[in-house]
Amino acid sequence: MPENQKQSIHTKQDASAQAGASQKGVMGWVEDRFNLGGMKSFITHKQVPLHRHSLWYYLGGMTLFFFVVQVTTGILLLFYYRPSAESAFESVQFIMTEVRFGWLIRSIHSWSANLMVAGAFLHLFSVFFMKAYRKPREMTWVSGVIMLFLAMGFGFSGYLLPWNELAFFATKVGTEIVAVVPLVGKALMEFLRGGEDVTGATLTRFFAIHVAILPAIFVSLLGFHLMVVQVQGMSVPPGVEKKEKSLRYMPFFPNFLLRDLLGWIIALGCLVAIAALFPWELGVKADPFASAPAGIKPEWYFVFMFQTLKYIPARLWIVDGEIVGVLGFGLIAAAVIFVPFIHKKTDHPKTNRIFNLIGVIAIIYIIVISAISYMSVE
Template sequence: MGLINGIQRFFDERFDTALAKKLINEQVHKRLPPRTGWLHIYGSLSLLLFINQSLTGIMLLLYYRPTPEAAHKSIQYITAEVQFGWLYRQIHAWGASLMILAVVIHMTRTFFMGSYKKPRELTWVTGVILFILTVGFGFTGYLLPWNQIAFWATTVGTESANKVPVIGDWLQYFLRGGDAVTGETLSRFFVVHVIILPWLLVGVVALHLFLMRLNNLSTLEAVGEEKPLTPEYGIPFFPVHVAKEGCVAVLMIAVLVTLSIVVPWEIGEPADALSTPEHIKPEWYFLPSYQLLKYFEGPYGAVIGIFACSIPFGLLMLWPFLDRGKERHPKKRPIAVSIGLVGLFSALGLGFLGHISETNQTFFGKEYHIDLLGWPHLIEGDAAAPDDLGRAEH
């Protein structure tokens, strides 16, 4: 006790600790709207998963080597030799997917509950930046194990950059650090993944949380009609909401460990620039854009495809300034809710088509070949499987 009192006196004599205590107290005991519940935990879940990615990422960094010769071997070493290395590698790989999922659910919740409306437009805009940064983590991290699928998925992914009008060639060169995916690309992706993106994300998350605290959480009441939060009206952030967040955090850690043990991620074969695997597909979160791009062929088609993939991001960014209606309740915003549902189901549909394309699937007892574009072709008897464009060989 004497030591703690001594430390406290040390700070009291040098800083205005009363002010700091007052500010912390205010934040901890802040009132939230009465209906703040389980739907409001996805933001803190995203934050928890980011912290998890940072901690497991630091553990991986102790042994990972970002060169084409050593990268794959170092991941094998982490998995086979380092104590608990397999566990934190698995948790990092699963955490990446779950973080993107948590961010998407959080974004969907704030969209359908109209939380982006005045005065929270900038909270939403910083959120869209966080979404892009999170996906950027997935894109750059995927290459780091330097395995076949990652190498070729990155080759295909960076190829789409060259379809961007005017700056396409330069952009592809910039991303790859050369004409092809090589050790230069690995270095670039490594630096972006472990230095640039984490610090950008920390800065933007801090701004996002500051804005969220400044305006407090939204209710379903229309813009300008939200009741002021008095101690009798709202619920305390601590302990009521923090208890819910704690339950979800414990559950998420259990899910991460279970997935890591039951469905482990493969390390795959080392990258080989001379042998292209048969079907290259990106991670699930890129499947909608990957599938959409396939419908646009030829030099002009490809440019239109790139625009088609960028429009949803532009729309998301500008959305609070396009939807100026005052209502927040989903039942009173049929147009915004319909647009949101069309966007959500299109992404899910495209993602599903991307997932099953170029495979054989059985529907109602009959086998179909799903071509590159997602069209099913019945495989009859011993007929040869059709090629990627659905043409059966005769």
């Protein structure tokens, strides 16, 4: 080990020991062992740039807040939820009618799930337009996009869990779409469904994915994402960077964190109000032998893809239209993940304009197509 590095470690340990020695009781005991002083020193030294786009920095924290709400309410729901075709619906009904504040917990869980996905989408677009994915933050973007896809996976798997009619048929349609993927589609569909059809086996499978597999992957990525954000700090948009030579900064702790906290408190107030005034409906229990009700639609964040698949002709030259659609969305998803590696010349105004245009078109497309789908009479 180089001498200067050893010295640095010794200096840190000494500083920590001194801090521990200066503090008594529990805090001193903790400081002696975990060097919280170092962490505190890091946080207090971290600076957040202040400019006209700084507001967008709060979206990541907001999405994180909704995720924390999801984890908390999800754990509470687990106390009563029973993942089987025979008892899932009844257990959710029990939560909503018999368990004290069960209705509120479930309603918050459902609303917060949607707000979390919405927050993640907004965060993604804000980062996209601010070109915050440019070097050295490529992997922050990649992990963030994957987390957005995982959040959509959370939504898809969680939607089925109450085992109601709408969820059952939406899952049936959703998993059917997976089957069109060439070569592995059918196997993938059967893997997701736990058989040929959507049954109780699908429910237990989705439950495992929703409460164990996705959270494990998500939390790992989240840890990485937060770590790199802390280490690399907030990105300043290229335009701001050039124009504002003397950029102002704000300490992350406590100034930025307090603002984050204010946002979370306001979000909590809104979430509680929405959840209480518009409790998430349970609907009627799924009946696999009943015919599908009219107007089956997936969750709102899948609607633009669902509607697009409807517009693609059944046959495109010699290829099945649905295959083209599904593969097309797969390619777009991959392209979104690899944006930092596709768009490297972020200091080039022309390419920036092209990418901004692509982003605007994507937003307009998603909004317009979703609106058409919701307004169309089935």
